[in-house]
Amino acid sequence: AQLKKQSTTGKWSNKQRVLVFCARGVNFRTRHLMTDVRTLMPHSKKDVKLDRKDKLFVVNEVCEMKNCNNTVFFEMRRKSDLFMWLAKTPDGPSVKFLVENVHTMDELRLTGNHLKGSRPLLSFDSTFEEQPHLQLLKEMLIQIYGTPNYHPKSKPFVDHVLNFSWADNRVWFRNYQIVDTEVDKEMTTTLNEVGPRFVLNPIRIFAGSFCGATLWENPFYVSPNEFRRQQRRAASTKYLQRVQ
């Protein structure tokens, strides 16, 4: 009965607002990814780039000024390693991810397209229910990437699906358009990928928003620096091994 009431009264009750912005010093691809994320989220707001000298805690104040209760924050280190923060401001929790395999909408030559501002279905695989840290990640992804019902800037149609899968200890993000085609007078549903694509490798979950105790740490995470170092080391012994 409660469900029916919700669908008939057109009231915007779940007021999630997401601030999507970045620190100074991100490259063009990150900037494009950020605009892609914004176009997928009619409930997002933007702000100017954050100065790199500022402590990350400042993000909370920016959010408060912008009247947002969620953040997607991009920062880049060494001009090559992209990190994404998801945070519930001001009380937390927050998660830091390493973003890998970024492909923006412009780069990918995908034929899918959907309405700007339509509400997405959010698809998760069952692994997200298995462990506490994954449940927490899932809840954050739902609240941040899902568009609230009856949001003023949203359109009341459902024509795309955001797919989150947990594989290889990472969250894989895909966005598909829902297409109905009539074949022999029977409607069949297919999907067309729209983009962008990215993979989120979680590093840590913090209790607070950009602060607080660590609640979870990824045992499989290798920092990009360490990864490059090990690769170089492996390469340096290549000839030694050949001699022996």
Place this chain on the structure above:
Amino acid sequence: LGKLQLKKETINDVAGLEQKLSGFDQRQLPWLERMEITATKPIEIPDINDDFSRELAFYNQALAAVEIGRHKLEELGVLHKRPEDYFAEMVKSDDHMQKIRTKLIEEKKAMERSE
């Protein structure tokens, strides 16, 4: 890359995570507010580095979710399909879609020429 060393001890504060989750979760909200669908089984990818099988697994997961999701929407009596004559701004601009189309046609022609 099996040689990469893993950290021996990592933090996993289960009680803390659960407490935090109960502090902000909205799982009690009606489904329509969240439109979230969780698959019944974990995703199976034989080889994560094989693009085709990986993308197929994602596709199948999304397609199954769409079927469930649409069924739920129809049960709730929500109009979710866009009318044929409804035009509005899309995520990708017409320019961009045109570019993709010409590219596809070019590729097709190139294939035919090589045959």
